[in-house]
Amino acid sequence: MSTARSTAPRGSGGAAPAPRPADDLLSLLDRLHTRVADLVTRRSRQDPTASDPMRGLFLTQDAVAHTIAARATGPAGDGHTSQPLAAKLFGEDSDDTLRALARRLGLGLLDTRILLIALAPELERGFEPLYGYLNDDVSRRRATIGLVLDLCGLPVTDPAARSRFRPREPLSALGLLRVEEGERPFLSRSLRVPDRVVAHLLGDDACDDVLADRLRALPGPAPLDPRDTLRGRLAARLASGPLTAYVRETRPGDGTPWVSAALADAGLRALLYRPDVTAPPPGPPDAADPSPTTTGAHPDDRYEPWRELLREARLRGCAVVVHPLPKAPGPLMRALSADDVPVLFVDSRPYDPSWCDDDPLVLDAPRPAVGGARAWRAALGDTALAPDLDLEETLASYRLGSVQATRAARAALRLAALDGGVLDASHVRLAARQQAASGLEQHARRIRPAVGWDDLVLPAEPLARLHELAARARLRDRVLGEWRLNAGGGRGRGVLGLFAGESGTGKTHSAEVVAAELGLDLYVVQLSSVVDKYVGETEKNLERIFAEADVTDSVLLFDEADAVFGKRSEVKDAHDKHANMESAYLLQRLEAFDGIVLLTTNLRANIDDAFTRRLDLVIDFPFPDAEQRLALWRHSLRHVPCADGIDAAPCAAQFELAGGAIRSAVVTAAYAAAGRGAAVTEADLLEGARREYRKAGRLVMT
Incomplete structure (x- = not known):
């Protein structure tokens, strides 16, 4: 069987291109290809069906005889050892993305070699026919467990080598390798490297498709409060190694900026994951049951891509922040608790020990500074403020968290730009009220104050x-x-x-x-x-x-x-x-x-x-006296067109009315005057006052 492989340069003439992650991987594949070709050559020398174009589709008498003869020589008939393969694949000067990932995740040399062999057909099509030949089936062009053991020079009966393909061993547990076709015999089960792992090794950090709708940008860090010592202690703990923590926030949305600040202090990046809080909780993911591929949706709408989330965090070397938690957070918290990934759950509910078998670190996020003036100033930057605007005093009534304050500041800038002027208190207050969207209108009538x-x-x-x-x-x-x-x-x-x-x-x-x-x-x-x-x-x-x-x-x-x-x-x-x-x-x-x-x-x-x-x-x-009643009459009439010389003093002295009744009397007088197309007169006021007296069931002197 021919094993020729093109050696044409991958780049074009001219200046040398900048090194890419794929270049190092392809260099490893060159070494692997030599090993695969050597194995193919060894087998083809002794295989009478090597040149048969129908090989792998049916068994001839010669093929059966060769299989029987090979069985008589024993499973180690090829005489391969693992040391030559290791030397060829991973020299002392090797510093590729695969080795970097292996070091970060703590993979051993054998696991790294297994991953590379399974990865080869995903990167170069030339491996497919070779793998098909070695699998004795032209349609099976991926690596199988038996093929991997052969290439590594390991006996197929070695229990330690076979154990590397178990669901709870690093390659499968970390989501780097899938063992498929579980109904087949162990050695003929095919191996697949998920598309997301391949993309990462090639330098592509676009997240998995099943995570795209649930990952959000982590809010910017909350400004440092000098009184907050807990944030520094959490940052120091995060810097010392992974942990699982539950952070209870005072108000929804206040916890994530605080967590973001602690992560930033620890020098960690993070993924913000928002689970489907409306779906009923599924059971914990089974590591033996492969998760869906990245090319389609899971058939179960309740599926939560927890394995993919942890794998994404491992590939990027970052933490995971989960907010908010679903109604029944136990399955999610148990599934995402990992020893090698920092995971922080944020919610406003008190922690319930029944959610986890092993309790996380439980913290209460400090109450954010009232109004979020620090976040406002950070968002406003060098924006010109109105001379009479005292930002701290204007914001003193609001309990805005860092995220809300930042959004409100941006909204205030847009309002000021719309008015074509500098930012003043009215813009600040309106923007702050917009962040306080409320469900209270289901039970209460909303009034936007327009008085002073x-x-x-x-x-x-x-x-x-x-x-x-x-x-x-x-x-x-x-x-x-x-x-x-x-x-x-x-x-x-x-x-x-x-x-x-x-x-x-x-x-x-x-x-x-x-x-x-x-x-x-x-x-x-x-x-x-x-x-x-x-x-x-x-x-x-x-x-x-x-x-x-x-x-x-x-x-x-x-x-x-x-x-x-x-x-x-x-x-x-x-x-x-x-x-x-x-x-x-x-x-x-x-x-x-x-x-x-x-x-x-x-x-x-x-x-x-x-x-x-x-x-x-x-x-x-108190009920208004005559002097206050006169002030109320005049106040109610200040925007009403009145006849010259009108005097509300007789009404104030004669009719003991409260402020609400006085306003109603003025409204009655105004309607009477508007109907005539004239200004309000004293007679109109007296008639309005008499009507209010009659409404109250009181005697009116004519």
């Missing part, structure tokens, strides 16, 4: 308390966190306020002003979507609201709060018992809440005293 302090007409005392409430919301992390004035016991850093007063005295309007001052959206809880006649359902609905508000920068408003925050009563029947359970749940949940909650009530006496003790501020909204 100038829209409030209140006595000095409640107005001062409202300013104090806004200040508490901005400074809570400094006072309760940095100054360690949190009461402990699992209590959160929330701000709780109660607005008490008669209807129309400005409670809801004041809540909107506070939200506007903080640059946050206001969510008014709809009690119809919360209170449920079935036992336990009200608590579940409230928990959904609080859980969503905990991770959202917003102000939560319970209007007419006495409906759910009412006093507990003596238990006389099952209804009283369950009503008290609702109040007890609310007491516990409010203590652990980290957001801003405002309650309004017309009947302060109906609020349970236990709630009152947990409130940061109780602000009473």
